[in-house]
Amino acid sequence: MKTMNLRFLVMLLLLAFVAGCSTTDTQDDAGLTDEEAAAQAEERAARSRAFGAGSGDGISDEDLSQEERAARDARRAAEEGEDLRQERVIYFDFDSAEIKRESRAVLEAHAAYLNSNGNASVTLQGHTDERGTKEYNLALGERRAEAVKQFLVVNDVRRGQIETVSYGEERPVNESSSEEAYSENRRVEIDYN
Amino acid sequence: MYNQIMDTVRPQPGTLSRPWAGFAVAALLLLLTALPARAELVIQVTEGADRGIPIAVVPFAVSSGEEVPEEIATIIRNNLTMSGDFQLLEPGRMLSLPTFGDTLHYRDWRLLGQQFVMLGSLERQDDGRYVLEYELYDVSQQRRLIRSRATASRQQLRQMAHHVSNRVYETVTGIDGIFTTRLAFVTRTREGGDLLYRLRISDIDGVNPVTLLESDEPILSPDWSPDGKELVYVSFEGGRPGIYRQTIASGERERLTEFRGLNSAPVWSPDGKSLLMTLSKDGSADIYRMVLGSRNVEQLTRHWAINTEASWAPDGRSFVYTSDRSGSPQIYQMDRRSGDSKRLTFEGNYNASAQFSPDGKSLYFVHGRDRQFFIGMLDLESGNQRILHRTPTDEAPGIAPNGRLLIYVTRQGNSRSLELTTTDGRSQFRLPIEHEGIRDPAWSPLP
Amino acid sequence: MQQVIPASLVLALMLAAGAVSAQSVSSFQDGSDREGQSSGELFFVIQELRQEVRRLQGQLEEQANQIERLNRQGRERYVDLDERLVDVGQRLSTVEDGMAKGSSAAGSGPGLSQGGSGNLVAGTVDSGASRDRRNYRQPDDAERAAYGIIQKRIHEEKDYDRAADAVYDFVEKYPEGDLTVNAYYWLGEIYLIQKNLDQARRAFSIVVSRYDDHRKAPDALYKLAVTQQQRGDKEDARRSLEQVIARYPNADAAPLARNLLGSL
Incomplete structure (x- = not known):
């Protein structure tokens, strides 16, 4: 997912650069060369397939109509999202409110759901481990919740659908004092209202 | 029912809005009067016991047959200990247990390396109030620094002990005492x-x-x-x-x-x-x-x-x-x-x-x-x-x-x-x- | 292609502005999931940039602190050097005195026997006694104004670090004047307030040893004793106080010295 995305970004920038160069260099450029157009088409095809071809069920795309294919993709994406959406806890490092890249898919699934269900809303509960001062931890929990909120907003979720609250170190899921317990407690819980 | 308990703030004595305030005070008094004659626990010095000013707080005399609800002398000893400025002499090591200045021999206390000695006697009056007469002596100067009398109801005995601790502490160190905070x-x-x-x-x-x-x-x-x-x-x-x-x-x-x-x-x-x-x-x-x-x-x-x-x-x-x-x-x-x-x-x-x-x-x-x-x-x-x-x-x-x-x-x-x-x-x-x-x-x- | 170019431009703009507007991205019809991904990517980029800014801010603060500490140390070394120069000058004059007076002088100079052990004050007063009273250069208006800055920073602003800076500037620009001695004296006071006792001792010693006939000398000697007492050098303090009384019996500092001597 990540490399795919980076490749896409690089591609975009390259294309912009190429386009910029070509318009200044040659006036009679009619647009894309055949090769470029082919490459782009291939790229798009590769992209759209890359999303839908998760399970490889042996049915070729050609066998389905355009509508059928779209419906299937949507259903499958929804199922996949539903699985991801079962994950409702995002974890953090000590004294950090940075969302880890590994949490991205889960958060995107929540964003997609909130996007397509405008009436749904969530409360993001920020928590910390027990170490450090209580008030700083309240602020840290708040910032963790805010970071998750920012991510959802960037992914098109309306601000009105999201509330945040920080409990700092007051609501641990694991009350023992070990590194393991600490890492379980540094979290944001996504609660659907 | 469970939902109601969640998020509810249960009123307690002291938290109540006005109509309840009278009850709150009543409950508070009840709590205080219900105090048993407790054995006062001694403060544990975990580090650095030997750095303070040596002082002896001699066990107070109690008028005969009285059961005293608070160990006033122990409370004072605890207070002076936790101030960090004093080193208290254990009663077991005292050579004599005077209760009034007339019977105080400076020599005994100098021998024990004490700089200050506090004496006192507690008496219960007919009206039920307690009177503490107390004195503080400077051993090296052979001089009395305090001679005073404090009275308190049975419920206020602890507060009285804190008040007296403040006086002793302030007289010796010149710093505000914090025992009534x-x-x-x-x-x-x-x-x-x-x-x-x-x-x-x-x-x-x-x-x-x-x-x-x-x-x-x-x-x-x-x-x-x-x-x-x-x-x-x-x-x-x-x-x-x-x-x-x-x-x-x-x-x-x-x-x-x-x-x-x-x-x-x-x-x-x-x-x-x-x-x-x-x-x-x-x-x-x-x-x-x-x-x-x-x-x-x-x-x-x-x-x-x-x-x-x-x-x-x-x-x-x-x-x-x-x-x-x-x-x-x-x-x-x-x-x-x-x-x-x-x-x-x-x-x-x-x-x-x-x-x-x-x-x-x-x-x-x-x-x-x-x-x-x-x-x-x-x-x-x-x-x-x-x-x-x-x-x-x-x-x-x-x-x-x-x-x-x-x-x-x-x-x-x-x-x-x-x-x-x-x-x-x-x-x-x-x-x-x-x-x-x-x-x-x-x-x-x-x- | 037509769709790709503006999208990439928008992306570049957003990167430059550092702001992400979800609406502007989703307004492109070309597959909102693709655009969502790039804004998701931007989220991480910004997150990393913020982390980097914090790290740099931390480094900046720590280095500023380092520089401040180094500056302070630099000033302290300066005083140290000054004191050593005084010390060397002292010994030279002692040696010269000794040579001039011949062998009989050794017996008549109490305290000179300690000269070798580096007891600055004892040596000073001795040699000072044999010196004539100087005429100190009187300040002009500019010098007075510069001195006023020191006073203002000490008494009004209570900004002792900057007052010390002003003293150093002053003694460099106006050496060996009447107010120069005062400036050294106040440097001692500043360090005494700051509980920088080593530096205070050095500053007072400069006045005591180099300008022992100046009107500030009794005060400086007394304050030197106070400094020594605070350092826990009780014997040195006692000696300094006795010298205040012996050498400057009519100075304001003499009764103060007697008082402090009684409580030592």
């Missing part, structure tokens, strides 16, 4: 699987606790008003944080804030007219000032990092706060006039929750290194930072209003106890009283 703290306990928070106050030795508020939701950060009559604190009742102000005597209280996001870390200004607090209503956690009269809030810090745990300098010209704008929590000082902030701590990757000493010359704060936490101290003139190594704790200590002591909670496994350290870090004491799940101690101003 009080402690505010929060307890968090598990009852029937649910967490239960209580906001309580007690005498400074932890005895005579009174509950001001009880809630299933977190209670945090109590802070005393400069006149000692009110507290501000954070309560999550209703599932969201709010800053509350409560009058201790009547239990009357009001919610001051319920902004979106954080409502935390309230502290009174030295003049009692405003609060500093942490809000995140405008996005990031920043320090705001609320004028109590108008309830207007004014934003003081502006930074997208965390800014919290503000605390005024005693002169009101600046305040310190915690910010992680440099990647880890560190302590900054903001000058009120210029609005400029300056970083103060440069050692260790966790310095938070600073408070000024009453003379404004140093800061005490939580210092973390290698993920262990201690009380740190910063001398503001020299910029030198040091660590009180024998005080492992990760919450802000309470500072005695005379600047001589810090009180903090230490944990051993699941049990928590109150400890005191002298501000020079040399002596530590553990208070014998236990409050399950105690946290967030805050020391009241002088009465």
